[in-house]
Amino acid sequence: MPAETTTGADVLAAVPHEPGAPKPDPIVVVDGMRKTFGGLVAVDVDHLEIQRGVITALIGPNGAGKTTFFNLLTGFDRPDTGHAVFDGKEIDGYRPYQLAGLGMVRTFQLTKSLTKLSVIENMKLGAKGQLGERFLPSLVTPLWRRQEREIEERAMELLRRFQLDHMRDEYAGTLSGGQRKLLEMARALMVEPKLIMLDEPMAGVNPALTQSLLEHVKRLPTEEGATVVFVEHDMDVVRDISDWVVVMAEGQIIAEGPHSSIGQNQAVIDAYLGAHHDAPLDADQEEEWLREDRLELGDVPPRREEP
Amino acid sequence: MTGIDWGFILNQTLARSLDLNAAVYALAAVGLNVHFGYAGLLNFGQVGFVAVGAYGMGLAITLWQTGPFVAVLMGIGFAVVFALLLGIPTLRLRADYLAIVTIAAAEIVRLLARSTALRDVTRGAEGLNEFIGPFRELNPFNPSLLYGIGPFQYRGSQFFAIVIGWVVTLITLLLVWQLMRSPWGRVVKAIREDEDAARALGKNAYWYKLQALILGGVIGGLAGMVLAIGNATIQPDFFVAPLTFFFWLVLILGGVGRVWSPVVGSVIFWALITFMRNLGRALVTEGLIPTSIMDTSQIDQIQFWIVGIALALLMVFRPQGIFGSREEMALDAR
Ligand SMILES: Nc1ncnc2c1ncn2[C@@H]1O[C@H](COP(=O)(O)OP(=O)(O)OP(=O)(O)O)[C@@H](O)[C@H]1O
Ligand SMILES: [Mg+2]
Numbered sequence: 237m238p239a240e241t242t243t244g245a246d247v248l249a250a251v252p253h254e255p256g257a258p259k260p261d262p263i264v265v266v267d268g269m270r271k272t273f274g275g276l277v278a279v280d281v282d283h284l285e286i287q288r289g290v291i292t293a294l295i296g297p298n299g300a301g302k303t304t305f306f307n308l309l310t311g312f313d314r315p316d317t318g319h320a321v322f323d324g325k326e327i328d329g330y331r332p333y334q335l336a337g338l339g340m341v342r343t344f345q346l347t348k349s350l351t352k353l354s355v356i357e358n359m360k361l362g363a364k365g366q367l368g369e370r371f372l373p374s375l376v377t378p379l380w381r382r383q384e385r386e387i388e389e390r391a392m393e394l395l396r397r398f399q400l401d402h403m404r405d406e407y408a409g410t411l412s413g414g415q416r417k418l419l420e421m422a423r424a425l426m427v428e429p430k431l432i433m434l435d436e437p438m439a440g441v442n443p444a445l446t447q448s449l450l451e452h453v454k455r456l457p458t459e460e461g462a463t464v465v466f467v468e469h470d471m472d473v474v475r476d477i478s479d480w481v482v483v484m485a486e487g488q489i490i491a492e493g494p495h496s497s498i499g500q501n502q503a504v505i506d507a508y509l510g511a512h513h514d515a516p517l518d519a520d521q522e523e524e525w526l527r528e529d530r531l532e533l534g535d536v537p538p539r540r541e542e543p
Numbered sequence: 544m545t546g547i548d549w550g551f552i553l554n555q556t557l558a559r560s561l562d563l564n565a566a567v568y569a570l571a572a573v574g575l576n577v578h579f580g581y582a583g584l585l586n587f588g589q590v591g592f593v594a595v596g597a598y599g600m601g602l603a604i605t606l607w608q609t610g611p612f613v614a615v616l617m618g619i620g621f622a623v624v625f626a627l628l629l630g631i632p633t634l635r636l637r638a639d640y641l642a643i644v645t646i647a648a649a650e651i652v653r654l655l656a657r658s659t660a661l662r663d664v665t666r667g668a669e670g671l672n673e674f675i676g677p678f679r680e681l682n683p684f685n686p687s688l689l690y691g692i693g694p695f696q697y698r699g700s701q702f703f704a705i706v707i708g709w710v711v712t713l714i715t716l717l718l719v720w721q722l723m724r725s726p727w728g729r730v731v732k733a734i735r736e737d738e739d740a741a742r743a744l745g746k747n748a749y750w751y752k753l754q755a756l757i758l759g760g761v762i763g764g765l766a767g768m769v770l771a772i773g774n775a776t777i778q779p780d781f782f783v784a785p786l787t788f789f790f791w792l793v794l795i796l797g798g799v800g801r802v803w804s805p806v807v808g809s810v811i812f813w814a815l816i817t818f819m820r821n822l823g824r825a826l827v828t829e830g831l832i833p834t835s836i837m838d839t840s841q842i843d844q845i846q847f848w849i850v851g852i853a854l855a856l857l858m859v860f861r862p863q864g865i866f867g868s869r870e871e872m873a874l875d876a877r
Pocket of ligand 2 (some may be wrong): 302303304345433
């Protein structure tokens with residue numbers, strides 16, 4: 237196991253490997269959250285706690301409800317019923333901008349770079365509490381010039397870390413798909429999030445960039461003090477960076493535990509392969525099956541090559 | 544037969560390109576630029592804001608006998624209220640809802656203003672005229688003299704409104720320029736690019752869109768007030784729907800999302816229209832176009848065809864407008 241994640245794993249050592257398991261210090265607690273689209277139950281989560289300061293992977297087959305669950309938590313969609321607490325605060329009915337203000341920031345499965353803004357403007361947008369974003373103060377440059385400079389410095393620092401500093405004045409629309417993912421993540425960090433939720437951050441990123449992106453994600457808890465939840469289909473990635481794995485299928489949480497426990501879990505195998513398999517999987521088989529599963533559904537994100 | 548008087552045509556073309564209408568169209572297009580060029584709001588009823596601004600100012604004087612400055616504030620207030628009425632119910636919804644509502648609302652304003660039910664207030668189709676007194680008193684120019692230089696000669700009564708029009712346009716442009724280089728402008732542009740991304744980063748997209756709608760609407764209202772002062776009358780049937788499309792044309796001609804482009808667009812638009820109109824008249828009266836094909840009364844229709852064709856050509860060869868950036872246009876396709 238990589239050294240960076242041991243602290244996270246230690247904290248979770250005593251947590252039982254079962255859906256809805258209570259955590260020592262949850263940053264998010266969800267209860268009875270349900271969302272239906274017509275007759276389809278997209279999300280039906282009884283109870284879920286997300287541990288603060290660790291990296292949690294949310295996995296599950298296509299259509300399991302992962303993105304919808306993100307939307308419900310971040311206020312982009314309203315649950316039919318349910319209740320969520322973030323950082324000790326009830327957040328039912330909160331709007332996305334309010335949640336971002338509390339420190340919950342997300343990225344999107346389909347990257348949302350602001351194409352006609354430059355890379356640096358994209359970054360600066362993320363900063364919170366900007367006086368110059370209010371109408372009247374914006375008219376008087378001296379009121380916000382200093383803050384703007386500070387924000388720009390912070391933005392440049394992050395851009396250097398994400399190796400995007402040479403692109404600072406390019407339109408974000410000219411970046412490659414992978415660079416856009418990097419930019420979106422760096423921009424989210426400008427908000428100084430307590431919880432950062434990444435929806436398939438590696439999808440579409442070329443192998444050369446995947447490694448650096450993974451390193452950035454791994455370091456978020458220690459360097460940024462951020463809790464990370466990410467959705468990912470690539471089991472290599474999940475194994476590499478997650479301290480805890482939550483598995484969703486058909487809207488429900490069907491398993492929880494460190495990644496080593498997941499491949500052996502019967503419910504997970506059934507969810508991915510359909511119910512008639514009985515043999516537990518080793519890691520390689522599991523991965524292969526996960527991969528086949530994607531192939532069958534015709535939705536393969538470009539993934540990194542095997543070494 | 545005296546031949547075509549090119550000197551006269553050129554003179555007219557130049558004079559009209561800086562005339563009252565050019566200032567009014569420029570202002571209205573600046574408002575649209577705030578809406579569409581920066582905030583991405585589809586407003587197909589800008590003429591409604593123009594009308595509301597004009598009527599707000601006019602009614603303040605005719606109904607409540609306010610002074611001219613209070614009247615202008617009333618015009619602004621009317622435009623703000625109109626923006627709130629349009630924006631509050633629609634700006635949380637998809638972008639097309641605003642578009643639909645603005646088209647309808649602009650027509651409703653015109654029909655209300657000319658309705659017999661409101662006859663005592665708005666004077667119906669006859670329009671408002673008595674509001675002009677206080678503004679005439681402010682006019683430092685002699686109404687019966689000509690002012691200006693070279694081909695740009697205007698009668699004192701008009702000159703006052705023209706000066707006001709261009710000064711207001713200049714101030715408005717500076718305001719827009721400052722806003723759009725500030726963090727406020729960054730948020731607004733971000734919302735234009737991707738509203739959800741802005742929301743995820745903690746920006747209250749709804750509130751910013753409402754602010755942008757109000758700002759652009761008030762600028763449209765100012766256009767209406769300048770127009771009313773220059774024409775010394777407010778006629779409901781001036782504010783017809785096609786006017787909005789001329790404002791759009793002016794904006795697209797200049798280049799969307801550039802601070803100065805509405806002014807350039809408007810000047811070129813009016814130069815083009817005037818040139819076509821006068822050239823057409825000359826050709827007909829000189830017998831170069833036989834009256835069996837066209838007479839002078841049909842020129843006004845033909846000129847719009849030609850403007851339409853010119854616009855189509857512009858879209859083909861320079862879709863970003865005169866000032867717009869091709870590079871930015873190309874990003875849309877990605
Ligand atoms: N707006 C919507 N209207 C109707 N059905 C929806 C909507 N959004 C999602 N769904 C359905 O809800 C289910 C869950 O979708 P969701 O996008 O959350 O899955 P996911 O786990 O993110 O899948 P993927 O791994 O493919 O991204 C799917 O069956 C999907 O078709
Ligand atoms: Mg998804």
